[in-house]
Amino acid sequence: MKTGFRMDKDVKKPKTHVSTFRFALNPQTRPLCVGRKEKEYGLDTTKMMVNNKLGVSPTTDARQTQVHALTSPHFKQPLQDCTVFEGSDATFRGVIAGSRPLGVSWLHNGEKVSSKNTSFKNGVAVLDLIRCSRENAGTYTCTAENTYGKQSSSAVLHITGKATKEVPRTQRQQRDEKDKVSTDIREINPRTKVSTSEGPPVEFLDPPEQVEARVGKQARLHCDFRSSSVPVACCWIYNRDKVVVGGQRVSVRSSKTQSSVEISQACADDTGSYTVIVRNRKGSAQHTVSLSVVDRPDPPASPPVVSKLSTQSLVLSWTGPSYDGGTAVLGYIVEVRQEGPDKPGSWTEVSSRCKNTSYHVRSGLKPQGQYLFRVRAYNSAGVSEPSQESDCVKMATAKEKKEEPKSYITVTVDTKNKVKDHYSVHEKLGVGKFGQVFRLCHIETGAVCAGKFYRARTSKEKMAAHKEIELMNFLHHPKLVQCLAAYDTRSEMVMVMEYIAGGELFERIVDDNFEHTEPTSARYMQQILEGMQYVHKQKIVHLDLKPENIVCVDTTGTQIKIIDFGLASKLEDGKPLMVMHGTPEFVAPEVINYEPVSLETDMWSIGVICYILLSGESPFQGDGDAETLALVTAARYEFDQESFEDISDQAKDFISSLLKKDRRCRLSCTEALAHPWMVSFTPLTRRPTKSLRKEKMKHFLAKRKWKKTGKAVLALQRMANLSNRPDSPGSSSEEPVWSQEAEEAIQSLDQQLQSEPCFQQALKDTTLPKGATAQLRCLVNGYPKPKVKWLQNEKPVSQSSRVTVEQREDGLCSLVLSDLKPSDAGVYVCRASNKMGQAMSSAKLKVET
Known part of the structure; x- marks a missing residue:
């Protein structure tokens, strides 16, 4: 159309709906700013414009009367100042009366405001600001204009910080707060809105992650939170299983801003995870706090065992406590007592700073002297009782001759005798998926060994045990643990191995008295590569190569051995081998993807070990097993600048050459031994070295201890269960699994919030002139959200072009009637109902003619 105006798409008969056109006339008529709703007011605006322009007198019909009543705009309810938190929403509202058509515009600090944030409907002008920032602060002006004049109203928006600062309140709001309704009144103010709809329903404020308490003392778990609405309901769940309720020792307290659990006389059984669930009518949030109730540790589980005996020195080895007291064991105290023909001496300390489960006694011992030894463990809570005493040790009269290399033994499984026929069984050394390891002592020679007692109840388990024993007969090398004997009877199956007293390599490295440099790390890697x-x-x-399976031969030297071939397999040509086991941080991508493994699969694990050895950090460690596996399958890692600042580029290249996603691209053991990094640290090479920091290595070991090494060898099938699909290990949602009792408690929170409707702000009687706009407003609370119905003189009110009904999330209910007529007068009732009950509020509307 080329007539100077266009027709809206929803108009089919322009002749009967002249007011639905958008005009683009000359500048003299533009201030009219005609909209779609003019017909609602009974005005033929086209006719008005033409008649006024030509000076034609109005006709005498009903529309004439309304033309004579035309007035300039005025604000019946002006804008009001607004204060919101940064990141929250704000809304300015103004109720405008005056002759239609009305044009409305908005300014912010003198600049025009985008129309997409504004609306003008039934006499109510609205400006919505979403997620306010500091730039939104300032003065907002709403200007209403028609042919008879214009009027403006201004208000200021204040933006406060995101912290827990309180929103400033007016004196009236402070008075209302005393009546315990200020919060709701402030929320339902039609001209000022502080909305949290964009934020979380409940937000925890710096909640604790871990709490530690001493045995017998009080333990307090406390969480502060900010709720977007009240009321709130809280509950605490212990280990996702039991609901925490008040009792003799336990008290649970909650309010609208905090919840806490206090346990008097805490004991070890109180240790665990405590999850607080906070719910309001908009949603819920949860936070888990780990409680450690710490005590001094149990005594070391075994008496100290003597090795490397000489005239004035010996090496003691023992097993750590079966219970560490709930916090890490910090070290051991070694004590000695001299025996003799006279009365025995008193116990004295040999060392109070021993960090490992072995100690080299170098002084204080006399040739041919007889001694007893015992050990105490200590943590942050105290020192344990002493361990059992060692056997009486008599020092040598002359220096022992250096032991000649032992010949290797090809083991034949003994099916006639039991292990106890040849060995005495002592304390437990460890537990694993296969079974248990005990210290053994040969009855005839007194040689100390380790016995691996298999849990071989089924034929499949027995086959796995026989497989390991058979493989050990192929592995005769100084860098590999040796099998000395094997027993298979109806009641038990045991493999006897050499006893290695030096402890785990990584535990040794973090000792304060132990040198840790890049060259020493290279020499350890060289030994691992020679063995492999x-x-x-x-x-x-x-x-299953990992730090726990690299151990030191003794406590003084730097020689290592590789142990635990329980998951090892012999490769056969033409028979691809796929496995479903491994340790997430060290397993290769092909294992996770259930692809054939090869010798290069071990090379990946060696690369991970080298990375940790040099940096103290795990290259693929994620927040959970699922994330770790996802990083491994993508071969995604980096050399952290801080952790590798003292590490050579050759070392990083060595690691990169092993951590290749394509196994065919990884170095073999022979190639790795010839790598420039290995060659650069031969005994003939001399160059300055710098000690590497041990803090991160200590942290890594602490995390490994929490994982309970015995459970670290996981079935790949279980790993895959952490994901939504077996082929996508990174997609786990890790949703918490609650017990039935916990589920019922969580569901009951919603029931606690339920209430019947209640009017916190009632309707008010109103008298208005004919042609004005009436707004009936009330505030109703209740949960579930009440359904609202409006009645006029006991008859339902229907929405129309003049009548608008609105119910906001915050409970504000409004009925707006524009262009009032005498028939609009009467008694209006707002009826709110939910499954809990119903309530009503009424008011009288008078229309003056």
Whole structure:
């Protein structure tokens, strides 16, 4: 159309709906700013414009009367100042009366406001500001204009910080607060809105992650939170299983801003995770606090065992306590007592700073002297009782001759005798998926060994045990633990191995008295590679290389051995081997993807070990097993600048050459031993070295301890269950699994919030002139959200072009009637109802003619 105006798409008959056109006339008529709703007011605006322009007198019909009543705009309810938190929403509202058509515009600090944030409907002008920032602060002006004049109203928006600062309140709001309704009144103010709809229903404020308490003392778990609405309901769940309720020792307290659990006389059984669930009518949030009730540790589980005996020195080894007291064991105190023909001496300390489960006694011992030893463990809570005493030790009369290398033994499984026929069984050394390990002592020679007692109840378990024993007969090398004997009877199956007293390599490294440099790390890696080179030559793949399986031969030297071939397999040509086991941080991508493994699978694990050895950090460690596996399958890692600032580029290249996603691109053991990094640290090479920091290594070991090493070898099938799909390990939602009791408690929170409707602000009687706009407003609370119905003189009110009904989330209910007529007068009732009950509020509306 080329007539100077266009027709709206929803108009089918322009002749009968002239007011639905959008005009683009000359500047003299533009201030009219005609909209779609003019017909609602009974005005033929086209006719008005033409008649006024030509000077034609109005006709005498009903529309004439309304033309004579035309007035300039005025604000019946002006804008009001507004204060909101940064990031919250704000709304300015103004109720405008005056002759239609009305044009409305908005300014912010003198600049025009985008129309997408504004609306003008039934005499109510609205400006919505979403997620306010500091830039939104300032003065907002709403200007209403028609042919008879214009009027403006201004208000100021204040933005406060995101912290827990309180929103400033007016004196009236402070008075209302005393009546316990200020919060609701402030929320339902039609001209000022502080909305949290964009934020979380409940937000925890710096909640604690871990709480530690001493045995017998009070333990207090406390969480502050900010709720977007009241009331709130809270409950605490212990270990996702039991609901925490008040009792003799336990008290639970909650308010609208905090919830806490206090346990008097805490005991070890109180240790665990405590999850607080906070719910309001808009949603819920939860936070978990780990409680550790700490006590001094149990005594070391075994008496100290003597090795490396000489005239004036010896090496003691023992097993750590079966219970660490709920917090990490910090070290051990070694004590000695001299025996003799006279009365025995008193117990004295040999060392109070021993960090490992072995100690080299170098002084204070006399040739041919007789001594007893015992050990105490200590943590942050105190010192344990002493361990059992060692056997009486008599020092040598002359220096022991250096032991000649022992010949290797090819083991034949003994099916006639039991292990106890040849060995005495002592304390437990460890527990694993396979079974248990005990210290053994040969009855005839007194040699100390380790016995691996298999849990071989089924034929499948027995086959796995026989497989490991058979593989050990192929693994005769100084860098590999040796099998000395094996027993298979109806009641038990045992493999006897050499006893290695030096402890885990990584535990040794963090000792304050132990040197840790890049060259020493290279020498350790060289020994690992030499051992694995021999293993791979036998076409055997270890499949569980990790720090726990690299141990030191003794407490003084730097020689290491590789242990635990329980998951190892022999590769056969033409028979691809796929496995479903491994440790998430060290397993190779092909294992996770259930692809054939090869000798290069071990090389990936060696690369991870080297990365940790040099930096103290795990390259693929995620927040959970699912994230860790996702990082491994993507081969995604980086050399942290801080952790590797003292590490050479050759070392980083060595690691990168092993951590290749494509196993065919990884170095073999032979190639790795020839790598420039290995060659650069030969004994003939001399160059300055710098000690590496041990803090991160200590932190890494602390995390490993929490994971309970015995459970670290996981089935890949279980790993896959952490994901939504077996082929996408990174997609786990990790939703908490609650017990039935916990589920019922959580569901009951919603029931606690339920209430019948209640009017906190009632309707008010109103008298208005004919043609004005009436707004009936009330505030109703209740949960579930009440359904609202409006009545006029006991008859339902229907929405129309003049009548608008609105119910906001905050409970504000409004009925707006524009262009009032005498028939609009009467008694209006707002009826709110939910499943809990119903309530009503009424008011009288008078229309003056």
